[in-house]
Amino acid sequence: MDNAARIETLGQLREAGYRPRTVKAEIRENLLERLRSGQPAFPGIVGFDDTVLPELETALLAGHDFVLLGERGQGKTRVMRTLAGLLDEWSPSVAGCEIDDEPSAPVCLRCRRLAEEAGEDLPIVWRHRDERYTEKLATPDTSVGDLVGDVDPVKVAQGRTLGDPETVHYGLVPRSNRGIFGLNELPDLAERIQVALFNVLEERDIQVRGYSLRLPLDVLLVATANPEDYTNRGRIITPLKDRFGAEIRTHYPLDVEDEVELVGQEAQPVAEVPEHLVEVVARFTRALRESPSVDQRSGVSARLAIAAVEAIGASALRRSARTADPEQVARVCDVPGVIPTLLGKVEFEMGEEGREREVLEHLLRVAVAETFRSRLGGLDLAGFTDRFAEGAVVETGELVPAAELLDQLGGVPGLSKVLDRLGDGDSASRGHVAAAVELVLEGLHLTRRIDKRSADTPDGRVVYEA
Template identity: 75%
Template sequence: MTRPSTLGALRHSRHHHRSVKDEIRDNLIAALSGGSKAFPGIVGFDDTVLPQLERALLAGHDLVLLGERGQGKTRLMRTLVGLLDEWTPVIDGCEINDHPYAPVCARCKRLAAEAGNDLPITWKHRDDRYGEKLATPDTSVGDLVGDVDPVRVAEGRTLGDPETIHYGLVPRTNRGIFALNELPDLAERIQVALFNVLEERDIQVRGYNLRLPLDLLLVASANPEDYTNRGRIITPLKDRFGAEIRTHYPVEVADEAALIRQEARLAAPVPDHLLEIVARFTRGLRESPAVDQRSGVSARFGITAAETTAASALRRAALASENDPVARVCDLPGTLPTLRGKVEFEMGEEGREEEVFAHLLRVAVAETFRERLRGLDLAGFTERFVEGATVETGELTRAEDLLEQLGTVPGLAKVLDRLGFEDAASRGEAAAGVEFVLEGLHLTRRLAKDSVDGVTVYGAV
């Protein structure tokens, strides 16, 4: 449809002006009633965070998301844009997106009085109605609210003219959603500048006699340690937020694995059982007393681990001329050195980081092995080693070479089925399944294992 381009045409179309919070409320109700996903891409919050968020939005509250690093706070804030109307009318050329029915800035009021129904309007997409700022100590009031524009003053306007104001990020997101990441890092004197935005819904710029009513939803994120222990958010500002919502890491292993699968950019196929190992490994770190839990273990840890595991498979394909690179258990240890910087260890654990990583990785593999292959007869594998046979593998061992050493194994088809591979599993997928079984049998003390310089040999106990 052709959208109205003047105020008169907009009135003739019977367009109804709603506030941003009314838009969000109506669209959220429609999504909930229709059974559609209001917050796409958000994993593991369905029964905890999202109900609280929905209540806050339906109540029309500005809100703070509290959570450790890597819990998806920014991702969650950005999904709120989908609850705005897809298109909304604004006065053409307005810096703060004034609605044609209710202009608030001096320029638009003047134009509306001069042009009447011929006032030109344009249409703004909801993606352009979202503003975001990482709150840093050097952020100024001018950045957020606005300041005098010396260029406009130099053009001949007087300092008292409201049109000499250069608007900051908050008013430029008028009639939209403004997100402040890491609010506690904002200097306290700058936090004061947000008082009027949250309570009186307006801004003040320097000494101007200016009241600029704003229509927006303000969302902020904060780390609980900064928020509660350091007291970095001043009390009056905390009081002005309508809702405080606590986020968390995925509770279920399946959710953690699904999140990794969703967010990771994998250079080579990584089977589901390996993603589950990575998910369990990540959870193990979050529960380990050797790790500083106040800083948390970000979801980005698991995502990076999966990406590095895939890269290891791709490296093997290049170096060993493997035609079907699929990540295997042997690719996991190579990810550990690059992940150390993502975890903060307790002071007393200095020098033991690699030992902690290796132990928790073994635990994750063993737990996944028991969960995935529980009750399955694996005698076909162990019988191969009774007479002294061995199988050599490693990060540069091709899938073809690994399968050739083992030969035909009774029960392999059932193993591959349990691991989610299709009937016609590729050689790379079959090798991934075989190596997972061999490592699991070793960790459950049914096979011996000897590793030297990246080469692993499995044999009878």
């Protein structure tokens, strides 16, 4: 509400025309408003527009609790967290209430008694939408008390009897009342603990130990899970699956463009990584997801691509520091250095033991070649090949500054067209020119138009020649 800051009591709230809604009705109305206006309902979610998001919108409009099912690194948690953006920016609740009761119809014993005493002067507070989203990572040691509640020994020690409902310490689910509760990795929750969620999803209430306590809850419950054939750690028990309104399957980006956009959005490199190198990483990640050498049941997380781009940026920063190169721009020579970073992120098939690095290096070369063809295919690169035919030799590597690389090659006809294709144009810095030149050299080598060999130097330099 626009004048929320001035409203401090239930009476003022009613005078302002406040209309109470359930959290699912609130989300439904706000989602419909965004769909009608064309505003993005789930900002930052890439590659799901025609697949996951229509199913997600249907589930939310229907008022269903749901499970997001998919392999690791498919953005399930990211989707879950964006749901908070569909809540009202500010929402009133009874001041001091542990479960953020609705002021006009409180449900907990303490707030009902306070409402009877204070009437229209019942004090209220305003909560931001971010405070109405609660997330819990399910672990085998999670207890019913963590999720639902238990006896509070402090309150008992203060003199209250065990039969007093006010001795209850509410768990995370009731504390998410009138909000969203996200449960990550639901199958990891012990089966006997999953049973505690039955009433929350069906009867919309909780029961705590032996108390005669029925607490109606207003909550949207969303969970994430990996496919059961991969997570042998546990499963979602059938009665609980039946209580969820929908099961929405996520996936990795279907197009290279979506993968590039996703990595560019999430990665935070410490030096500049040109877009063609982000495309190399995106194509490399997709190749891993299709490779028979990789265990596809475990998936290849988007976090792999993000970590790779950040490692490439770190290599460029290291070169700048070691060689006093003012250009902190990544090049193709920085790409192979990411392999040690990635070895722990990919699970290989049994028969590939000992060949892991070889598989990664091969797929990385393929990704560079595909990016070269995609970005520079059909372009006349005779200016480069002619230079090598005339006897030019270019030595490069992780510790070769951009200026040194460009001085070796000299002026090359057609370089400006390469820069235009890569989106740099006339404004390209020496670092970007060097990055473009290295892509051309490596592409010409991978398409067998020039040779490449290791230089006899301790810092791992390579030599391009005819």
